[in-house]
Amino acid sequence: MDKLLSIIDGYGPQLGVLFAFLFVVLFVIRPLVKLLSAEPKRGRVSSGATERPLTRREVDTLVAELEESLGVGKPSLTDQEKISRLAKSDPEKAKELVRHWLRQ
Numbered sequence: 001m002d003k004l005l006s007i008i009d010g011y012g013p014q015l016g017v018l019f020a021f022l023f024v025v026l027f028v029i030r031p032l033v034k035l036l037s038a039e040p041k042r043g044r045v046s047s048g049a050t051e052r053p054l055t056r057r058e059v060d061t062l063v064a065e066l067e068e069s070l071g072v073g074k075p076s077l078t079d080q081e082k083i084s085r086l087a088k089s090d091p092e093k094a095k096e097l098v099r100h101w102l103r104q
Helices: 002-037 054-072 077-089 091-103
Strands: none
Touching: 002 091, 054 091, 077 091
């Protein structure tokens, strides 16, 4: 026991620095490296089926539903999903719709 106390007494400051360094490496640097090296997530993973492009009729129906729901207030999550689908399937129509909303 006396030998351990003499080692701690002699190397106390160096051991403190060593433990502080290990703490920083394990709890700061390592998670930061993992976070920065991780690939960004690309939205939700589909359930195996790829989304097909919307037909012109479906796009027009979707636009009508969105205009109706957004006239009431803030878009809901389902409205945001509809907007996303519309923007993916028909960017020109989505651009016109956004311009129309901004003018109001």
